[in-house]
Amino acid sequence: MPASPSTARAINDRLALRLLQQEGPLTAARLKQLTGLSRPTVADLVERLAAAGLIEVTGESGEQRRGPNARLYGIVADRAYLAALDVRTEGVSVLVSDLVGRVLAEASVPIGDDTGTGPAVEQAVTLVERAAKEAGTDLLHTVGIGAPGLIDPASGELRDSTGLPAWHRRLVAALQERFPKARVSVENETNLAALAEQRDGAARDRDTFALLWLGLGIGAAVVLDGTLRRGASGGAGEIGFLPVPGTSGLPSATDCAGGFHSLAGAAAVVGLAAEHGLTAHAADLEREAAALVREAVRLADGECPGAAGGEDGRPSGVTGPAPGPAAGRFLDALADRVALGAAAVVSVLDPGCVVLAGELGRAGGDALAARVRDRLARMSPLATEVRPSALGGGAVLRGALLTARDRAQDELFAPQER
Template sequence: MTTARTATLRTTRAINDRLALDLLAEHGPLTAARLRELTGLSRPSVSDLLRRLGRDGLVTVVGEAGENRRGPNARVYGLVADRAHVAAFDVRTDSVAFVLADLTGRTVGSAGLPVPGRGGRRVVTAVTDRLARVMKEAAVPSLHTTVMGAPGFADPATGALRRVGLLPAWHGELLTALRTRLGAPVILENEVNLAGLAEHRLGAVRDRDTFVLLWLGHGVGAAVVLGGTLRRGASGGAGEIGFLPVPGTGGLPSAEGCDQGFHAMAGSAAVCALAREKGLAADAADDAAAAERVVREAAERGEGAHAEFLEVLAGRVAVAAASVVCVLDPGCVVLGGEVGRAGGAPLAAQVGRRLADLSPLPTEVRAATVDGSPVLGGALTTALDTARQDVFSPGPDTV
């Protein structure tokens, strides 16, 4: 009986400790009184758990509150920020960006590097050297978890990166170099999947557990979240809608490339070509930045050639959305990527109307709202979740 009661007490304390840690991670520093309100625990229970967490080096006093009240000020407790650090990477064909954060999620370092041409081994060396420099400047001795977002298939079984079409080989070389140099877990994830996770946790679909994010940028893709779980597929290729056969491309995509799939209708080059066809200014570069500018201008002006351009683009996007909706019935489609976010509510509304004409399944269409890089946002959220799960887990001697 004594052993059973002791085991039950250990389990209860572990649950309460984890609850408090999760609340401190979500809300930031809290007083003991606020922790009692949020947990429903008694004053002695909260005092005991704060003592245990302080003893274990997880929680510390970070300030005081209640300066305007009578009596002593209340201590404010927060996570021990430097207990662990994480990194998030956004790897594109033409750039690499990364951020470092402590256990509270506070950014302690960051960098961005352009990638000339097709990149190569020099890019890998430049990135790993810059990472080492930023870690030293931020006094980060090691990283608990790193999450790297990149285009291509992130194999969920092996953690390897499978190149698709003309994606550069140095992406895989960078993944290997990071794993070797850091000596700590480096999680690979498709960059569109990370953008979908960011919108779920931080942006447009915090109120939904089932949705599909359509990424419209240099390339196109989709993130599928069903019942709150990211669905990657058997090989990590779920959502590769650039290969989706659609009318109007003059042919069919192949296993080697998506040039005649949906990519040819809504990738940045196609968007810029459409803008020129409608007599709108579009940079010759045909890149995501140029497509973003012309779509934002069309959404803001909304008249004449700009309205015609947006209507045609919405029709193209609706074709892909209809294909996804008729298979998954997600109830909500989010337009992300540089083009989707630039189109905002006007583009989302037009896609919604066209989609309603193509599918009998009621589907809300929203614009993505995460500021900055949603890939970095999703990668950082994933890295913090992983690190906290490990750091917050009670040891065998927890009492």
Template sequence: MTVTRERPGRGASPRTARAINDRLALRLLQEEGPLTAGQLKELTGMSRPSVADLVERLQVSGLIEVVGESGEDRRGPNARVYGIVAHRAYVAGLDVRVGSIGVEIADLLGRTVARSSVRVPEGADPAGVVESGLRVLGEARRAAGDVPLHTVACGAPGLIDPATGRLRPAGLLPRWHADLVDEVRHRLRVPVLLENEVNLAAVAEQRIRAARGADEGDTFVLLWIGGGVGAGVVLDGRLRRGNSGGAGEVGYLPVSRSGDLPNAADCDDGYHGLVASEAVCALAAANGFAPDPAGDAAAAASMVRAALTAGPAGTAFLSELALRIAIGAAAVCAVLDPGRVVLAGEIGEAGGERLAVLVGERLATLSPLRTDVVPTAVEGGAILRGAVITAMEAAQETLFAPAG
């Protein structure tokens, strides 16, 4: 684990210096877990009296508490072990998809305390869907013990306008997404953050890869292959959203089997129509798999999992799917040269290591750029996990700056 130590600059006021040191100590307690005052001294480089003042200050602020004693074999009493007061604040993540709404409630350390979800039928009344979303959020809160929420983060398909922070649905996406986010803001009266859902999946991916070290989380493109298609772009450790919030809208790449082109209102004749769930289900049927009329992400993922053990027919299906995915990956790599492409989404996750290897082999024939293709490191619920992380970090930014 690498911690960036923010040092007070020359001329910084004592209050500013204390706030910087407090944030550093709290970040260490979050990432390392409970620590003794001696361990905080070693990790921060602060003096013993400064650490003692810091610990007292954070205890008075209600941000840390004694969670035990060290088991060190030494003379005298064991040292107290301090940890973050995780129940000081609770956050919520919302995954607002075309066909479902998912909610996760977590504490200040990102530990899940409740989850709930609801399906959204095709053609459902928009006002009814908004009420369903609010109801499922309420159910999750009640399951968590009616905890008050400090911050909420929502992930939804479409473009997030950088100037307004509002959702601009792209193409044929339903318009109720923006209404739901607005209504959550109105009713809860707490900070509600909004982010493209694939970007949130990239946030979750980055967190797990960064924890592994070796700069795994620094630069990569997460390619989401599911009911829809998108990309989350992380360069030099930063999520990149683009000028209009549209970085990663790879569904509109002008590549299709028919040779037709997508347009601003419809990406079915773009990369979306080549690798999204309906196309994957059709490809599976063409290779002898029983067709699934649903054609949704769950059905496509099921076809991919079946193909992994289906012999020659499965191999042919996966080989063609890998080529299709590699075509879009090659376009992304030609512009960004990320060095790593992560396959995510219901279909990418279902294909696992085998599909990643096949895509990597195909990509190597299409592009001279050295690119590793790997399966996602997040097992299920990547969008919700990214939303919780985003809400948690925003809450911490507010709470981890104690006055005094």
């Protein structure tokens, strides 16, 4: 059954808007080429979208062409403003962008463990307000939040989890109250990192892959056939609770100590590095662990002193003897640990590709990824690529922005009654 004229117009409009989103400003002639539509059809949709305030003339293409056929049409970027938040146990980072995803403002604030719930929420909300003001708006269309913990698949809310600050759960409601017209949603941080790596990072060519987040905590995300899988209770990927050999006990329902977290979390990595003669001093455990992994990679690769960092080429704050062989042994030991968790994911899901993400995954780079890949090849008959993150710790903010932008565009680009 052929589509009705109104349905056909809506399909054509969405197609054109998606192309303008992906490609940037285009001429009507280029839209005709990319869509396969006739010239009159393209002219009609351009007129409709401009009248609806969704697209505008942004310039002309080429110096030799002038007139209507050379006009470049682009999405009206200031039609809506978006905010993305990365909520950690120790603070919040935020960025504000326009509708096409151009970042207009960024800010962050640390929130100490001794900060009360009310003051912590107020600090976070004030940060968002300040960033929005810097971006030139006091109205946000969509707010995307990435946070650790479980997201209830029924309500879309962050579940009460032991070990997470109470202000995390209060933040969504507080932002909704402060920005009553905004669409506010929260997603697990590791899931957002996977979406970002798939769209803009290490998994751009993969429809199926697993992401292993290595940072202060441990997590995993699974994308199968292009779809993020959250699990029945929203807890798919809580790999920090995975029982593994080499720990002092077993994890419990309320504590991942004794699970994979105890082998590959930032605190465990710092301890493992110390065993191999490498120490560092940083503002927090995650940064300390990342500095140690980067230093080990440098030493194991035999970089010359003075290549980076201080006078001897070592990152600022990194001390201890740790010659090349010891650094290599540290990386080998770390790869042994990471491979335990990765092997469990591979044996159950056969994703074909594992991305080592988070600050530690990016710090380890190709050197750590290659070591983990070699160990998986010995442990599993399933062929698996292992790739380092391309986005590192910034993947959560990027994923939150991408989901906010998609949600806003889905609403604003929806077919209008005519």
